[in-house]
Amino acid sequence: MNRPVPGLAPLRHAIDGVDDGLVLLLAARTHLARLVGRLKAGAGMTGRDAARERRIRQRAERLAVRLGVSPEAASRLVALAIAEACRAQGLESDLDQGAVMAAGMIIPRMDIHDSDSTLKPSHAWLRLLPPPKRLAPVVRLLPMPVQQHLLERAMARVLAGPIREGALDFMAGRRLGIEVSDLGLRWVVTLEGGRLVVVNAPAEATVRGTATDLLLLAGRLEDADTLFFQRRLVLAGDVELGLTARNLLDRLPWETVPLGLRIVLNRGARLARAARAAYHASS
Numbered sequence: 011m012n013r014p015v016p017g018l019a020p021l022r023h024a025i026d027g028v029d030d031g032l033v034l035l036l037a038a039r040t041h042l043a044r045l046v047g048r049l050k051a052g053a054g055m056t057g058r059d060a061a062r063e064r065r066i067r068q069r070a071e072r073l074a075v076r077l078g079v080s081p082e083a084a085s086r087l088v089a090l091a092i093a094e095a096c097r098a099q100g101l102e103s104d105l106d107q108g109a110v111m112a113a114g115m116i117i118p119r120m121d122i123h124d125s126d127s128t129l130k131p132s133h134a135w136l137r138l139l140p141p142p143k144r145l146a147p148v149v150r151l152l153p154m155p156v157q158q159h160l161l162e163r164a165m166a167r168v169l170a171g172p173i174r175e176g177a178l179d180f181m182a183g184r185r186l187g188i189e190v191s192d193l194g195l196r197w198v199v200t201l202e203g204g205r206l207v208v209v210n211a212p213a214e215a216t217v218r219g220t221a222t223d224l225l226l227l228a229g230r231l232e233d234a235d236t237l238f239f240q241r242r243l244v245l246a247g248d249v250e251l252g253l254t255a256r257n258l259l260d261r262l263p264w265e266t267v268p269l270g271l272r273i274v275l276n277r278g279a280r281l282a283r284a285a286r287a288a289y290h291a292s293s
C-alpha cells in the first residue's frame with residue numbers, strides 16, 4: 011500500500027475541478043458554435059472555414075507560448091473543440107487529423123497516403139524506387155559546399171517573392187535549421203544581405219521532416235499547417251522563431267514561384283508520395 015502523500019489529495023481535487031471546467035467550457039463553446047451554425051445556414055454559408063480555424067489555432071499557440079505551456083498541446087486542444095463544434099453543426103469533422111490524433115486514435119501513416127489515387131496498379135514499378143533513407147549515403151557523398159550551393163539556389167528561387175516583399179526580414183541575424191531526417195542532412199540558414207545563406211553555426215530553431223514530406227510541402231501537395239499538425243514536420247528550439255517560420259511556410263505566396271519550378275516540384279512530390287505508398291504497401 012502506498013502511504014498517503016501530504017497535500018496530494020487536495021491538489022488532485024483541484025485538478026478534477028479544472029477538468030470539470032474544461033468539459034463545461036467545451037459544452038459552452040459547442041453551444042455557441044451551434045448558434046453560429048444556424049446563423050451561417052440562414053445566410054447560405056456552408057462547410058467549414060479553414061482560415062478561421064487556422065487563426066484560432068495560431069491564437070491558442072501564441073497564448074500558450076506566453077503562458078509557458080506547449081503550443082502544440084494548445085493547438086490540439088482547440089482542434090478537438092473545433093471538431094466537436096463541427097460535429098454539432100452537422101459539418102464534416104472526421105477530416106480533422108489533428109483532433110483525431112489528439113483523441114488518441116492515431117491514424118496509421120498509410121491511411122494518409124492511401125487516400126491518394128496516385129497509387130494505381132500501373133504504378134507498381136514505383137516499389138522499385140529506393141526509399142529516401144536508402145539514398146542517404148549517396149546524397150551525403152555530395153561535398154558540403156555543393157549541398158550548400160544547391161540549397162541556396164533552391165531557396166533563392168522558391169523564396170524570391172517573399173524575400174523581395176520583406177516577409178523573411180525576421181530571419182536577419184537569426185539561424186534556422188532545416189533537417190531532412192531520413193537523409194541525415196542538416197543545414198542552418200540565415201538572411202544576409204537580402205539572401206538566404208547556409209552558415210556553419212548552431213541553429214536557434216529547427217524544422218525537421220522527411221525528404222518526402224518536405225517535398226510535399228515545397229510542391230504544395232500538403233500545407234505546412236497539416237504537416238505540423240500531424241507531426242510530420244516538427245519544430246525544435248526557440249519557439250517564437252520556429253512559429254514565425256512555420257506561419258511563413260503556411261502563407262508562402264506560391265504564385266510567385268516560377269511556373270516551371272512549380273510544375274517540377276509538384277511532379278517530384280507526387281512521385282515521392284506514390285513511391286512511399288508503394289513501398290509501404292509492399293513491406
Ligand SMILES: C=C(O[C@@H]1C=C(C(=O)O)C=C[C@H]1O)C(=O)O
Pocket residue numbers: 043046047057058059060062063066091092093095096099
Ligand atoms: C463555428 C464555426 O464553424 C466552424 C467551427 C469553428 C470553431 O469551432 O471555432 C470554426 C470555423 C468553422 O469551420 C464558425 O464558422 O465560426
